[in-house]
Each structure stands twice: as structure tokens, then as C-alpha cells.
Amino acid sequence: MKKNLVLFVLFILPIVAYLFFASGVDGFTKLPTITEKIPDLGKWKSHDNEAIHLQGKITILGFSGNDVYSKRGNYFNLSQKIYKRYSEFKDFQIVIVAPVGTEKQVDSVMTKLKTVSEMKNMHFVFANQNEIDTFYKSMKLQEQLDVEKGTPNVFIIDKEKNLRGRKGLNKKNEEEYKEGYNTSLVSELHNEMTDDVKIILAEYRLALKKNNADRKKYGL
Template sequence: MKKFLVLGVLFILPIVAYLFFASGIHNFAKLPVLEEDIPELQLSENVQLEDKITVLGFLGTNIEREGGDLFNLNQKIFKSFAEFKDFQFLYLVPKDINLDELDRVKHELSLGVNLSNWHFVLTSQENINTVFKSLKTPYELTEDGGSPYIFIIDKKRNLRGRDDDEDYGVLYGYDSSDVAELSNKMKDDVKIILAEYRLALKKNNADR
């Protein structure tokens, strides 16, 4: 009798635990939609939000100040998820930026990681302002036309974030200058949205 009890615990308990956690992920691990139907970007380059999970950022002209933020993102977020083909980083950059400085930063970011899914797109400050306002967040652009905040946009062009954050209540964007926020909040949220799409893909394949 003891033998059957031990065997039952060894075989049944892992299955029950798996079903419990799988059910929890399926039902609860979805990143809230904070704003729907973000307008598609009007850019000269062939880079779009539709059908991509996008980390959207706004790079001002002060590369010296913001360069550290980019390296934080590279180390804490991008490197961990760079292999996902539907995942991209997209930074809108003012046309009057120092291109030599931008190229230097891009080169340093590329050391040890493939930047093919990280786009820096030059555009007018007017267009940058329009895109930023379309997110409908409480944040403002800095004097150099950029922002330390970065945003998660899903494949349907919805802004994702937290609606019950313990520090902010509603968390629209993530402060790229705050390493702890990137590590403890944003990284988890990117994992959640990638898992959400993987589960949806598996379900669609199973239904077929």
C-alpha cells in the first residue's frame, strides 16, 4: 500500500502541479491593455508596429545623457529577447541629432548582440511629438525631444502596461534610467506578453 502511495505521489503530483500552473498562466498572465489602436507610424523606413511586439522609445538629441539608458536596456531587456523574430526595439530619433555620436552608440550596443531587430529611425520632431501624444500617457517629452520612458506595444497596436502597479497604480511606460524597474518590472512584463502570444499560437495550431 505504501508503495502505491509513493508511486501515486511521484507521478500524479507533478501532473497536478503542471495543470495548476498552466491554468494560472493561461487565465491570469496577460498584460493589461491601457490604450487601444495606437496609430500606425508614418515613417520613411519600412518599420511598422502592426504584427510586431514593439518596445517603443524616443531618443532626444542629448546622446551623452541618454546613451546610458540605451545600454541599460540592451543589458536588461534586449539581449534576453533578441532571438524572438516578432519582437523589436524601435526608437524615433530627431533628424538634427549628431549622427556620428549615434553611430558610435549603435556600434557599442552591437558588441555581443545582433541589432537587426533594434531600429533607430530618423524623423521630424513634429512626427515624434505626434506619436508620443497618441500614447495618451501622463508623461511629457524632455527639452531635447526625447523621453526616458519606453513603452510596450502589442501586435494589434495596443499600449500594454500595468493597471495595478504597487508603486504607480497605472504603469504606462518604464523608466529606462532605472535599472531596478527594468529588471523587476519590465523584464517580467515582456516575458508575459511573449508567453501570451506563444500560448495563443499553440492554441491556434491545436485547433487546426
């Protein structure tokens, strides 16, 4: 009896544990789509006069509104909790949409951010307010822009320009819906958003592994 118990612990239990965790992989590595195929950023230029695009990038997308400087603390939180953690991934970027006319505020905010971290993959892009309103509506969000025509929330956009978030039953079997992450709440960035960005990156790593395995299998 004792011998059988030892054998169970040594051999059977690890297999059961593996199967248990493996069965949860699909659930863990799939973050629901909130809105499919949002538009790209078109010809909007960044503060560095670059053309920035969503297609082919994992993007954290935000909207500053007219009072960019008042949200400098939010962008500091974002840079420390999200950007520094994932900036080494070559397809990762943070993009903040700002109204034309806020360029000096953006320069001031970026100067401050660069004193604590390199910010090569964080971009502010500029558009007129009508363009911003049209773009924001296309995302089909429940939350509206605030009185300054911005939001403290940021959104996860995958490489195919799908808005990703949380909806449906969570691990506690409770109904959940999350389309954005509040940059004024460090705990929300550190816990929920970090987990969700990690899931998106895991999706693409798994897809890349599968693609490489298929190429080897068929001698490509």
C-alpha cells in the first residue's frame, strides 16, 4: 500500500497536475475581443514627426484630451508599470492620441518621462478634435470622453487592430466586462492590465511556435 502511494506521488500526480494546468492554457491565453478591426491612425503624425500605425503592433492606446499636462501622473504610472515591463518586445508600443494644439504640453510631459525611462516606443500623435471624436466612436466603447475630450483609460489593441479586454465569466464565475484600464489607478495597471498584456504576448508566442513547428514539419 505504502509502495503504491509513493509511486502515485512520484509518477501519477505530476501527470495529473500537468493535465490540469494544460487544460487551462486556452482559457488563459485568449483575451476576449471587445471591438473588431478598429481603424488605423491614417496620416496622423507623432511628436517626432513619424507616421505611427496600429496594424502589426501590440498597442496600448490612449486619448489625452486638451489638458495633457494634468495627466502627466497617469503617463508616469503607465511608463513605470506597463512600458518598462514590455518595452523590449519589438512589436510593442504605447500611443496617445492628442488634439492639435497640445504639442508644447506633450513636449513637456515627454521630457519629464525621459528622465526616468527611455521612451522610444511611446508616441503621442496629433489630430483635430473631429477626427478624434470619429475615431473614438469607431471603437464602440461604453465610456465617453470626459469634459477635456480625453480619458484616463487606455486600451489594448492587438496586431490585427482588434480591441481586447475582458467580458464573460471570470475565474470566480462572475460576469465581467472591461474595455479599458484606468491609468490613475496603479493597482489596476499592476494587477489587471499587466496580466492582460501578458496574455496577448503569450498568444503571439504560441502562434509563432506553432508556425515554426509547422514550417519544420513540412520542410518550409
